[in-house]
Amino acid sequence: MPRSAIINVMVQAAMKAGRSLARDFGEVQNLQVSLKGPGDYVSQADRRAEEIIHTELSRARPGYSFLMEERGAVDGDDPQHRWLVDPLDGTTNFLHGIPIFSVSIALERQGTLVAGVIYNPAMDELYTAERGGGAFLNDRRMRVAARRELTDCVIGTGIPHLGRGHHGRALLDLRNVMGEAAGIRRLGSAALDLAYVAAGRMDGFWEDALSPWDMAAGILMVREAGGFATDRNGGQDMLDSGSVVAGNELIHRSLLKTLQKPVS
Ligand code: IPD
Ligand code: CA
Ligand code: CA
Numbered sequence: 179m180p181r182s183a184i185i186n187v188m189v190q191a192a193m194k195a196g197r198s199l200a201r202d203f204g205e206v207q208n209l210q211v212s213l214k215g216p217g218d219y220v221s222q223a224d225r226r227a228e229e230i231i232h233t234e235l236s237r238a239r240p241g242y243s244f245l246m247e248e249r250g251a252v253d254g255d256d257p258q259h260r261w262l263v264d265p266l267d268g269t270t271n272f273l274h275g276i277p278i279f280s281v282s283i284a285l286e287r288q289g290t291l292v293a294g295v296i297y298n299p300a301m302d303e304l305y306t307a308e309r310g311g312g313a314f315l316n317d318r319r320m321r322v323a324a325r326r327e328l329t330d331c332v333i334g335t336g337i338p339h340l341g342r343g344h345h346g347r348a349l350l351d352l353r354n355v356m357g358e359a360a361g362i363r364r365l366g367s368a369a370l371d372l373a374y375v376a377a378g379r380m381d382g383f384w385e386d387a388l389s390p391w392d393m394a395a396g397i398l399m400v401r402e403a404g405g406f407a408t409d410r411n412g413g414q415d416m417l418d419s420g421s422v423v424a425g426n427e428l429i430h431r432s433l434l435k436t437l438q439k440p441v442s
Contacts, residue, residue: 179317184285185306188295191234192281195227195265196299199272199281202226203300207275220266220273224248227265227281235261235283242285247391260286264391268367270339277301282369284394294395296373305373305399313376313402322405322426323378328436331381331429332361334371336388344387351384354439358432368422372396375424376403382425382433384410390417397422406430410437 181189202223209216228248235242241256246263261283266272268279277300285293296305305320307313313320325331333355338348356362363380365371368388374380376399397407397416407424409415412434416422423433 179314181306182293182308182311184293185295185308187235187238188283188285188293189297189304189306191231191238192283192295192297193299193304194234195230195281196297198230199223199227199266199279200299203272203275203277203279206272216273220269223272224266224269228263231263231265231281231283235263245390247389258288262286262391262394264369264389267369267392268365271366276366278365278367278370280367280369280373282391282395284391284398286394291394291398294398296369296395296399298367298370298373303373305376305395307376307395307399307402309398309402311402313399315373315377320376320399320403321378322375322400322403323381323429324426325381326428328355328358328382328429328432329360331359331425332363332379333359333425333433334363334365334374334380334383336366336368336371336385337364338387342387347386351386351437354436355384355433358436368392369396372400372407372422372424375405376400378403382423382429384421384423384433384437386410386421388420388422393417393422397424400424408434410434 206216241254242259243254244252264282292309410421
C-alpha cells in the first residue's frame with residue numbers, strides 16, 4: 179500500500195520515537211525490581227521521544243504549529259496546520275513494565291483532523307489513517323467490528339485514578355455498561371483503545387477527561403475504519419470536552435444511550 183507523503187513523515191517520526199521508547203522500556207524492565215522504581219527514568223524516556231518527534235516533524239514541515247503533551251502549545255508561522263502529539267500514551271503501563279503503550283501523532287488542517295498515526299513499539303503495530311483514505315494496521319485495511327448488540331460486545335474504557343476527578347461519574351458509567359456488555363477492558367492507552375476499535379478488536383470505547391493528544395489520531399482512525407466517534411452528548415466537541423464515545427454506528431448509538439441512563 180503506497181503511503182502519502184504526509185503519512186510517511188508521521189510514520190517516520192512515530193517509529194523513530196517508538197524505537198527510542200522500546201530501548202528505554204527494556205531498561206525500565208530491569209529497574210522494575212528496585213524500591214524507588216523507574217519514575218525519573220520514564221519521564222526522561224517520555225521527553226526524549228517528544229524531542230525526536232518535534233525534530234522530525236519540524237524538519238519535514240517547517241512552520242506547522244504543535245500541541246504536545248510535555249511542551250504544550252508551540253505556535254508556528256503556519257497556524258492552519260497543527261500537530262497533536264502524545265509521545266508516550268500509556269505511561270503507567272510503561273512504568274510498570276506492561277507492554278501496552280504507544281506514540282500518537284495527529285495532524286489538523288484548519289481545525290479538521292486529516293491524518294493520524296499510532297505506533298505500539300512493543301508489538302511493532304503501526305496504525306495509520308488519512309481523511310478520505312481509509313485506515314490501516316501495518317498496511318492491512320481496518321474495519322470496525324460489525325456486531326450489532328451490546329450484549330455481544332467487548333468495550334474499552336479508561337478508569338480515573340488517584341488525583342483525577344469524576345470517580346463517581348466513572349463508576350456510574352461502568353455500572354451501566356457492565357450490565358449490558360459481554361466484557362469491559364481497560365488497556366491503559368486511550369490512543370490504542372481507539373486504534374483497537376478501528377481494527378475491530380474492541381467493539382466500542384468510551385472515556386472522559388482525556389486530552390486532545392490522547393484521542394485525536396484515534397478518532398480519525400475509527401472514522402476512517404467506518405466507525406463513529408463523538409463526545410458523550412453525540413456532538414463533535416471531543417477535543418475540547420475530553421469525552422469520547424466510539425464504535426460502529428449501532429454500538430456507538432447504544433453506548434451513547436447506555437451512558438445517559440440513571441443507575442437503577
Ligand atoms: C493516559 C492514557 C490512559 C487514559 C488517561 C491518559 P498518558 O495518557 O491514555 O489510557 O486513561 O486518561 O491520561 O498519561 O499515559 O499519556
Ligand atoms: Ca496520553
Ligand atoms: Ca503521555
